[in-house]
Amino acid sequence: MIKLLEELVNIDSGSMHKNGVDKVGSIMQKRYEVIGFRTEVINQKKLGNHLILKHDTVENPKILLIAHMDTVFKEGIAEERPFYIENNRAYGPGVADMKGSQVSLLYAMKYLSKHSPESLKKVIIFLNSDEEIGSRTSRPIIEELSKKVDYALVMEPARKDGSIVTSRRGGGTFRLEITGKSAHSGVAPEEGRSAIEEMGHKIVKLSQLTNHEEGISINVGQVKGGNATNVVADLAILDVDVRVSNTEQSDDIVRQIESICSIPDIEGTKIELTGGIRRPPMELDKQNQELLRVIQNVGENLDLEVSHTHTGGGSDAAFPSDLGVATVDGLGPIGGEMHSENEYLEVDSLVERTELLAETIKHLAMHK
Missing domain, CATH: 3.40.630.10 (Zn peptidases)
Structure with missing residues (x-):
């Protein structure tokens, strides 16, 4: 052996x-x-x-x-x-x-x-x-x-x-791909729609779904976005790890994530949500x-x-x-x-x- x-x-x-x-x-x-x-x-x-x-x-x-x-x-x-x-x-x-x-x-x-x-x-x-x-x-x-x-x-x-x-625990991963509108941050910032700012709102809301006592954890593990500090970012991506303890939690968390991503906090941004619970x-x-x-x-x-x-x-x-x-x-x-x-x-x-x-x-x- x-x-x-x-x-x-x-x-x-x-x-x-x-x-x-x-x-x-x-x-x-x-x-x-x-x-x-x-x-x-x-x-x-x-x-x-x-x-x-x-x-x-x-x-x-x-x-x-x-x-x-x-x-x-x-x-x-x-x-x-x-x-x-x-x-x-x-x-x-x-x-x-x-x-x-x-x-x-x-x-x-x-x-x-x-x-x-x-x-x-x-x-x-x-x-x-x-x-x-x-x-x-x-x-x-x-x-x-x-x-x-x-x-x-x-x-x-x-x-x-x-x-x-x-x-x-069951688990899976979700990806949020957020699209905004780029603009020069000094010349015409009002024309931009920041995908990174929208990402920040979503990180806070997703993280609030965590409930360790119930065996639910939401971890935003990777983020990326923007091309330069003087440009309003038109793209941001975040990857989220989700863990749940039972099937009821799984269904509920998926619904809540979909709800959070359905409405942008920054007007003019859009969110494409992909992924899901891979393992029940x-x-x-x-x-x-x-x-x-x-x-x-x-x-x-x-x-x-x-x-x-x-x-x-x-x-x-x-x-x-x-x-x-x-x-x-x-x-x-x-x-x-x-x-x-x-x-x-x-x-x-x-x-x-x-x-x-x-x-x-x-x-x-x-x-x-």
């Missing part, structure tokens, strides 16, 4: 680095095919290819396993910061998010092929290439696969304390609670206490959960400091979490 983890970590596979993501996919495809899986490659022109994996014995599958192959790291980082282990922690770009999970998922399948081969009849594995950039091309595939199953197990890493993830919230509903209990019971049989938590970040777990499929996330090995140069994986958790995953799949596959 460590040898494969090192091989994967030392491959640059940022979301926009197609060759690297496809190299990871090729390695995983070959290893799955050795234990009897067939691969459907869904080719992508600009991004890495997606892989759908099913065992030769597949029959009415009801468990979807989702793991992404891309990372957030730019090309060249793997050479700058290659894989290493220190104090029983593995380090390197993407080591926890989620190359450790790729290793764990493969070895869970190897375990089942020896100890419960009938379980593999009920499994579909989806390895996607674009989770870190919002699952632009993989979302419809995930949703289509989700409609065919009863359970979705998502392989994001477990939290630092070992918790798996049972709820996540993953809520701890009845189906997800029941699946959590199954995993916790499996953990007890392995003398492993399984805690669970909520996290503000999004993942592919949102898509099957939103469709009513029982979904739990964070089933990879334990890691921390994701997306940073200090990202790490707890080496001892590799085998422990692989066994938990495999036994959970075994239980769900046999459960009527």
Whole structure:
């Protein structure tokens, strides 16, 4: 497991680095095919290819396993910061998010092929290439696969304390492109209509939608506009990150943003609003609670206490959960400091979490 983890970590596979993501996919495809899986490659022109994996014995599958192959790291980082282990922690770009999970998922399948081969009849594995950039091309595939199953197990890493993830905030991005009218700020300022001034009004109004107690956050993360200090700006652009905790909030926030942008504060300016909520919230509903209990019971049989938590970040777990499929996330090995140069994986958790995953799949596959 460590040898494969090192091989994967030392491959640059940022979301926009197609060759690297496809190299990871090729390695995983070959290893799955050795234990009897067939691969459907869904080719992508600009991004890495997606892989759908099913065992030769597949029959009415009801468990979807989702793991992404891309990372957030730019090309060249793997050479700058290659894989290493220190104090029983593995380090390197993407080591926890989620190359450790790729290793764990493969070895869970190897375990089942020896100890419960009938379980593999009920499994579909989806390895996607674009989770870190919002699952632009993989979302419809995930949703289509989700409609065919009863359970979705998502392989994001477990939290630092070992918790798996049972709820996540939903989120998305919006862009406001504001058009005004340029004029010389000294000679004829009254003839201008400042897109930047309009942008200022909108920043204040959008920011006021934030309600941390309710789990709603609105962050204007990037702004740009204007060409010179002595010219009234005729164009301004702002990009807004939105996070919500439930579907009701999501619908309400979208309506409020649309309302704010429908009426300019500076007469003569216009606003084009694009974007939206890309990932729905993953809520701890009845189906997800029941699946959590199954995993916790499996953990007890392995003398492993399984805690669970909520996290503000999004993942592919949102898509099957939103469709009513029982979904739990964070089933990879334990890691921390994701997306940073200090990202790490707890080496001892590799085998422990692989066994938990495999036994959970075994239980769900046999459960009527």
